[in-house]
Structures are given as C-alpha cells and as structure tokens.
Ligand SMILES: Nc1ncnc2c1ncn2[C@@H]1O[C@H](COP(=O)(O)OP(=O)(O)OP(=O)(O)O)[C@@H](O)[C@H]1O
C-alpha cells in the first residue's frame with residue numbers, strides 16, 4: 001500500500017477514493033475502523049463517521065485507523081475532511097491532525113480543503129465556495145458545523161495549540177520546488193500546519209508533488225489528484241488505466257435520498273418533473289404511524305415493476321425546519337434515516353443491484369443496513385461521486401452503490417448515474 005486515507009465521513013471517503021482511482025491508483029474503501037487485515041490495493045480509504053462526534057472519540061477512532069494502515073505498510077497518510085472545512089472550535093480537524101502528527105512523529109503538514117472542480121478554492125488562506133467566501137455561503141447556517149469565518153488560518157488555529165501558517169499562492173504558482181522550499185521556510189519559522197492555497201487543478205498537482213514525501217497530508221479530496229503522478233515519478237506506482245473498472249452488474253435500479261442540500265433538492269425536483277416514479281417519505285406520518293417503513297417499501301417495490309424508483313425524504317429548508325421543530329433535529333434525522341435504510345434493504349432483497357444514495361448520514365445508515373464492509377471504487381459519475389462495487393458481510397452477488405455527497409452533482413445526476421450502468425443491465 002502506498003497511501004492510507006482516514007476520512008471523516010462516508011461520502012467524503014468515496015469522494016477522495018474517486019480522485020485516486022481517476023489517476024490510476026487501485027483503491028478500496030473499508031467502512032469503519034478496520035477489524036481485520038486490510039485488502040491489497042495501492043490505496044486504502046478508511047471511512048469513519050467522526051466529523052461531528054466528540055473530539056476524543058474522533059481522535060481515538062482515527063488513531064485506530066492509522067494503526068491498521070501503518071500495519072499494512074502505508075507509506076503516506078492522508079486525513080480527508082470536507083471541502084467546506086466542516087468543523088467547530090472544538091474540532092475535529094485540529095485535534096485529529098494533532099494526534100496523527102504526534103503518532104507519526106512529524107512536525108509539518110499541510111491543510112487544504114480546495115476542490116476547484118466543485119467550486120472550492122483557497123486563496124490567501126481564505127476558502128471560497130463558488131464566488132462567495134465560505135462565511136457567505138450556505139455553510140453559514142449549517143446546523144452542526146456553522147462556518148462563519150472563511151479565514152482558515154484563524155479557523156484552524158482555534159482548534160490546535162500547534163502554530164498554523166500559510167503557504168501562499170505565489171509560492172504554489174512557482175511550482176513544486178518553490179512550494180517545498182517555502183514549506184521548509186515556514187517549518188523553520190515554527191509553523192507546524194500550513195494552510196495551502198490552491199485555486200485550480202495545476203495547483204493541486206503542484207501540491208501533490210511538493211507534499212508526496214510528507215508523512216501526513218490533511219486535505220479535502222482535491223489534493224489527492226496530485227499524489228498518484230507524484231508517486232509514479234518516484235517509481236512507487238504504476239498507474240493502472242483499468243483502476244476504475246467494475247464488473248457489469250445486472251438487475252433493477254433505484255435511488256434513495258435523505259439529503260436536504262440544495263443540490264439534492266434540485267435533483268429530486270428534476271426527477272419528478274421528468275415523470276420518474278417516486279415514493280415520498282413524510283417524517284410526520286412516520287412519527288404518527290400513519291405511514292410505516294414497510295408501507296413505503298411496498299410502494300417502492302410496486303413502482304419498481306415499471307423501472308427505476310426514487311424514494312425520497314428530501315425537502316426544502318422550511319419543511320425540514322418544521323419537522324425538526326415538531327420532532328427534534330436528531331430524532332427527525334434518525335427516523336428518516338432508519339426508514340430509508342429499511343427501504344434500501346428491502347429493495348436490494350427484492351433484486352435491486354444498482355443503487356444511488358444521496359446524503360452522507362443517509363449513506364451511513366444505508367450501508368449499515370446492507371451490511372456493506374468494503375467498496376471497490378469505480379468510474380466517476382461527476383467530480384467527487386464514483387460508482388462503487390459493494391462487498392457485504394454475507395458475500396453474494398455484487399451490488400453497485402453510488403454514495404452522493406449532499407452538495408455534489410448537477411440537476412440530472414440520478415439519471416446520469418443510472419444511465420452509466422445501463423449497458424450492463
Ligand atoms: N424531510 C425531512 N425532515 C427532517 N429531516 C430530514 C428530512 N429528510 C431528511 N432528513 C434528515 O436530514 C439529514 C440529511 O443529512 P445527510 O447527511 O443524509 O445529507 P446531506 O447533509 O445533504 O449530505 P452530506 O453530509 O453528504 O453533505 C439526515 O439525517 C436525514 O434523515
């Protein structure tokens with residue numbers, strides 16, 4: 001294994017894995033802290049759910065993942081967090097970075113959430129989402145990790161006692177040697193974590209080359225784009241043009257959506273406008289018992305006879321707010337996740353073999369209900385979302401899963417995703 005990745009959520013893990021595969025690394029994603037030996041691959045991504053849990057628990061799980069990756073021989077470690085730097089002053093980006101640096105006995109790393117293909121750029125240490133500063137984007141109102149400051153040096157400095165500095169764009173723009181020199185200079189000045197500017201893929205390629213010899217990289221998925229070519233130049237990797245190949249899978253297809261992000265709302269609206277079959281989940285009816293997960297599953301199975309079906313709880317912010325007020329944020333989320341997970345399980349039992357899931361938490365609940373232990377990363381549907389081949393605890397037929405981050409994908413994402421697997425059906 002060349003690269004071991006520790007990701008702080010499930011869709012974020014498939015996102016970074018997709019970047020690696022795209023550049024020719026054979027990559028496998030394992031779900032949860034590894035319990036046994038890791039699979040053979042150029043890169044292994046351990047998908048955790050540590051983004052918003054208590055910092056102590058996030059550190060403990062990340063260190064357990066690190067131990068498994070090092071035992072399997074990983075030459076470099078990559079801590080993957082969100083491209084919108086989702087965190088609070090308590091963490092978990094700072095505490096996990098500190099713990100990994102200590103465990104790896106290193107006193108220099110970078111922090112860079114840039115993902116230009118999805119509109120996330122870092123300039124002079126400030127994170128932009130599209131044309132807006134992070135603090136002027138929708139992330140300002142995030143229920144768990146509101147991001148009210150776009151200055152990442154300041155944001156990260158609040159989470160760590162180590163000194164945070166800035167690898168400015170002018171050094172990155174001069175190429176890998178200049179960026180490496182500047183990093184050394186920062187290190188000599190006492191900086192331990194350098195926020196790295198990056199505004200396009202060329203910058204990511206530069207950072208990949210400049211940072212390929214660091215024991216630890218911390219970043220969104222973007223920086224992963226530059227690593228495989230850097231490993232190839234060092235003779236560690238022979239890029240595999242077939243790295244993203246998945247075997248064809250026959251069977252019915254479906255979409256399960258619990259994400260209420262803007263992009264997913266547009267995708268559900270597009271599906272409905274195009275006349276796609278759909279079953280809507282009403283959380284209040286579920287709570288009152290007038291609807292049950294079993295009833296939703298029956299409707300979905302019925303619809304499946306005529307083609308792909310979408311089962312969705314996705315709703316606009318005001319409707320979600322009303323449900324959350326009635327049931328509580330956590331209880332509403334869990335109720336919907338459990339219902340969608342039950343439906344997904346039932347659909348797979350009924351023969352669905354190509355399943356798209358929208359939303360990070362929703363994906364976590366679904367892969368758990370399906371007993372998925374490993375994902376082989378396949379071709380990408382859009383930047384950050386690949387098809388994956390799922391292996392379950394029970395073995396059996398291969399299942400294709402696409403786990404979509406809430407904010408990723410264009411309006412026709414669901415159909416585009418299913419169409420990619422159509423030839424195989
Ligand atoms: N109509 C609804 N009312 C209240 N809560 C809902 C509703 N629909 C979905 N939810 C809950 O909202 C949460 C959505 O989170 P999820 O992580 O799945 O999506 P996301 O935040 O868009 O995705 P990502 O984390 O990838 O950005 C889940 O807990 C889900 O159960």
Ligand SMILES: O=C(O)[C@@H](O)C(=O)CO
Pocket residue numbers: 009011012013015016081082083084220221360384405406
């Ligand atoms: O980096 C991103 O934006 C995504 O991979 C993600 O982590 C969403 O939860």
